[in-house]
Amino acid sequence: MSDDTGLPTDWEVRHSNSKNLPYYFNQKTHESRWEPPADADTEKLKVYMANHHSSSANGRSDGAAGEGKIRAAHLLIKHRDSRRPSSWKEQNITRSKEEAIEILKGHEQSINSGQTTLGDLAPTESDCSSARKRGDLGLFGKGQMQKEFEDAAFALKPGEMSGIVETASGVHLIQRIQ
Missing domain, CATH: 3.10.50.40 (Chitinase A; domain 3)
Structure with a gap:
């Protein structure tokens, strides 16, 4: 397991610019995925993601709603x-x-x-x-x-x-x- 993320060795959390969301990336195999790897420590990961990858309540604004949106x-x-x-x-x-x-x-x-x-x-x-x-x-x-x-x-x-x-x-x- 790596540090405080709860992810297995070689896995890290990266940020997708197109979706503005974090994802999981394996540095060794170059696999990327939205879901955490099977052997992740989900309790540790939950805490890490809440602390490092959730925006504040009004941390981002999309401006005025688009037509009909x-x-x-x-x-x-x-x-x-x-x-x-x-x-x-x-x-x-x-x-x-x-x-x-x-x-x-x-x-x-x-x-x-x-x-x-x-x-x-x-x-x-x-x-x-x-x-x-x-x-x-x-x-x-x-x-x-x-x-x-x-x-x-x-x-x-x-x-x-x-x-x-x-x-x-x-x-x-x-x-x-x-």
């Missing part, structure tokens, strides 16, 4: 029936959809009670790579997201958060930013 953040919990049941946090996700919903309900209660925010939870709890940006998906228009996600996100007013939304990716809480 909105900006939203989300918290994704995947389950074994998700389209791709693995994430940066967990190589093989085995929880049931019901368990994923229960986890998300707990997060929803914490957010609604004012204990925390979606942006504060996303870096350690979301199964989406957007966790590194506090769940921020940036600007998107109609037809860019899965239909259930899009319908829920576009129905929100800026600042509002959805209830639990199910898609092929898993279960989400969505917060409209702008």
